[in-house]
Amino acid sequence: MSELKLMKGNEALAEAAIRAGVDAYYGYPITPQSEVMEYLMAANPVKTTGMVVLQAESELASINMVYGAAGAGKMAMTSSSSPGISLMQEGISYIAGAELPCVVVNVVRGGPGLGTIQPSQADYFQTVKGGGHGDYKLITLAPASVQEMADFLKLAFDLAFKYRNPAMILSDGAIGQMMEKVELFDPIPRRTDEQVYEQCPWATTGRKRNTDKRVITSLRLVASVQEAFNQKLQNKYQVIQENEVRCEMLNCDDADLVIVAYGSSARTSMKAVELARKDGVKLGILRPQTLWPFPIKQIEALAQKVKGFLTVEMSAGQMVEDVRLAVNGKVPVEHYGRMGGVIASPAEICEAAKSFLNKCK
Amino acid sequence: MNLEDIIKPENCVFKKTELLNDKPLSFCPGCGHGVVHRITMECVEELGIMEDTIGIAPVGCAVLAYEFMEIDMQEAAHGRAPAVATGIKRVWPKKYVFTYQGDGDLAAIGTAETMHCCNRGENILIIFINNGIYGMTGGQMAPTTLEGSKTATCPYGRDTSTMGYPLKITELVAQLPGVRYVTRQSVHTPAAVRKAKAAIKKALMLQAEGKQGTCFIEICTNCNSGWKMSPVQANKWMEENTFKYYVPGDIKDEFKLLKNPIAND
Amino acid sequence: MAKVRGAVVVDTEKCKGCGLCVDACKFHVLALSATVNLKGYNPAYMVEPENCTGCTNCATVCPDTVITVYRAKAEA
Known part of the structure; x- marks a missing residue:
């Protein structure tokens, strides 16, 4: 229940x-x-x-x-x-x-x-x-x-x-x-x-008579074999990138500036969006729920209509690089963050967003 | 009586187990790994436990054990085989799980995993090949290298004042209550091979009986390439030197009364 | 007691010529060949086949499991 x-x-x-x-x-x-x-x-x-x-x-x-x-x-x-x-x-x-x-x-x-x-x-x-x-x-x-x-x-x-x-x-x-x-x-x-036997025929659960053994390994000594495996992985990653992106977008429809933030930073940023909207500043937020695969297309689409992106992270700015890659120079992208275990307050995020938006105009 | 009369299928008294495939082993001529690979697979075959056996290969010369052993196997990161085995055994308690590890893997980089796996008394078998040297990387000093022995990284001989002492990890492991059967064997003579095989078979049978506790079998082998001797010389050297420090025989056996399980020899 | 005769078959191409079987045979049945196989090793072969009892000692110590052993009771 x-x-x-x-x-x-x-x-x-x-x-x-x-x-x-x-x-x-x-x-x-x-x-x-x-x-x-x-x-x-x-x-x-x-x-x-x-x-x-x-x-x-x-x-x-x-x-x-x-x-x-x-x-x-x-x-x-x-x-x-x-x-x-x-x-x-x-x-x-x-x-x-x-x-x-x-x-x-x-x-x-x-x-x-x-x-x-x-x-x-x-x-x-x-x-x-x-x-x-x-x-x-x-x-x-x-x-x-x-x-x-x-x-x-x-x-x-x-x-x-x-x-x-x-x-x-x-x-x-x-x-x-x-x-x-x-x-x-x-x-x-x-x-x-x-059910395990049926769902995972590749798993090492003991070789059944008249069947091939199963081997779990990451060792591929022949370069061409390793490359073929790498290619297989990349193909899989491509499928995941195309099918498994998850993100949440709030107030993005009319936003001038979109904050990109995940986890705790997204929570404080949501409050910052509220504060800014009270002051008439059109902030929106895009919250990636999957960091890989990254919501590239969603950010690309927003980049056509917003004036800039601000990432808010509890770091020196890491995800900002992926946002910049997705935006690909169309609009300015900046980072605001606190480090070392300090959490940025909604008010300081709101201020940072406002001052960045002014520079974007 | 001609050879043709003797060489008939019905007269065959020794042939390769089907659980060892026909690929040429990747070991140097005369290396003990091949024998241990074979007797381990013979035990699995003779006990009829292939369908429930999972082996863990190490990093080192035996890294490709899964290429030759025709059973389900996992290749572990260097030294981590006892952790991998623990992970499997805990979710498949009725399966037979063994690790196959060399001295660098088990007694250097994987010491913590070895000790704690044994200390928890994981109901698995650890097969530990001690040849006193790092074979695969080209003959460097191992934790088990004897004092005075020359290797690529102790070219003037192992100096215990700066390089530490040859590690008797098997004796250390035997101190742990979680470990129930600890023995040191070798495969350098026909008699030694038969004894080593009996030990492996006994340890696997203990898993079958659900005896809680780790079985730990050290097998001293030569590394004639690393020691820079002929295979025959290397085995003689091992008898004269290695066995003085790493004394063969049972170190701990809480199952002495168990009938000697050897079936076919 | 019936005399027992043995014979071994060496997989010559897979033999690495380590010589452990030669050393293990008490009856000096085996020797290393003067010719080399495709890998360049001198494989073991029966130099004194009449001495073989089929005891399996050679196969037991063979690291590469290239020896198959046969044993039969010799006719009177």
Whole structure:
């Protein structure tokens, strides 16, 4: 039964994992996402759905446990925060190279290095430009509410299995920690062994007699074979780019200036739009829900009629580069942001937007 | 009696297991990896567990194990095989899961994964090939390289004052309560091969019986290319030197009473 | 006791000529060939076939599993 609850973002995500019929969570504690594993351990889903929850010795181990379970056809996930996600990059690259479906959650905190434990969006480049080695892409979902923490967990698994590709939920410390009401979707039973065999004929579940063995690997020693595989990946990415873009647009129809922001920044920016509209300034907002694939066409279309774009990010400006690529010089694009775990207030975003709009005219 | 009378299908007493394919192994002549590949696959075949067995290949000389072993396999990142195996075993507890790792993979870059997998007592089999050197990258020092041994990165011999001591990770692992069966074997003589095979078979049977605990089998092999000896010389050197430090035999066995499972030899 | 005769068949093209089988054979049945295979190795062959008992020791230590062993009871 779907039910309405007041929950932290991290808790909603964990509850959604149980309800989505996830088979395994492997993780390692790190602030500000530790509630994910704490919630799962307390819920003890192995007794109800059979979902395995295991505290690993490191993020390295977690992501490689995910690799193993995903390679054996199971719905496996992990979560961490920025420094831990950096440790996972090797495993994520291997998972992409072996085309395994899984979900990785990054509740981002400020960096570089150990940084802060406050919310940040400075891991955008790492996530959408390939944090590990090699040409690969992560399907990247950016929740902006506790509701989306729950909903995107299921969506991430759906997309990961649809395309046999790792998916990342790029959240941040604010979305992970804040409490909101959330409508939890009805529980979906975990797949039976037979359903796993049927849905994942490529998975290593034990070679059946008179069938070929299955191998999960990212090693292709012959250059032409590796290139052919790379091309296959690129073709897949093209299909994802064409079919899976998700974004929300508010007040864009008559907007002079459009703010592009995701996650927490989108929440504060929405308030900034309200403030500006009260003053008669026509601001709109485009909120990417998928950071990769990026809403290129939507931004392209808006670029025909607006005077400029302002990205608002909790970073030195990372997504702004993708917005500039999409706008392709048609109108000015600028960035406004705070760093190191500081969240920009709606008022300062509103001011920044107004002064940028004046320059655009 | 002519050879033609002897060489008949009904007289065959040894042939390659069907779980090892016909591709030429990528190992140097005389390398012990080939034997361990074979006896591992013989055990899987003889126990009739192919349909439920998942192997994990390492990074190192045995990186292509999945090319030769005709069972479902996953290739792990360097050192991470025990984590990958854990990930599989936890979601498929009734499957037989084993890792196949070298000394660099298991005892250097993957030490944390090895120790914690064993400490959790994951119900898997770890097959650890110790040849005291990094073979694939061209003969550099391994954590298990003996004191005084010369390699590409200790050309004057391993100096323990600056390079540390040869790591007895098998003895370390044996201290952990999660580990139930730890043995050190070799494959340099026919008798040794048969014993090593019996150990692997026993460890797989323990998984079948659902005995909770990790089985850890170290197999000392030569790396004659890396040691710069002929295969026969390398095996003699191993007997005279390696076995003094890495003493063969059972180190821990909580299942001593289990009948010796060897079937065909 | 009936005498047991053995024989081995070496997959000459796959043999890497490591010589471990030669060393493992107590009855000196095997030797490395003076000729080379396509890979350039000197493969093992039965130099003293009459001595073979089919004990499988050579095949057991062969790293490349290129040896198949046969054994039969010799007629009186």
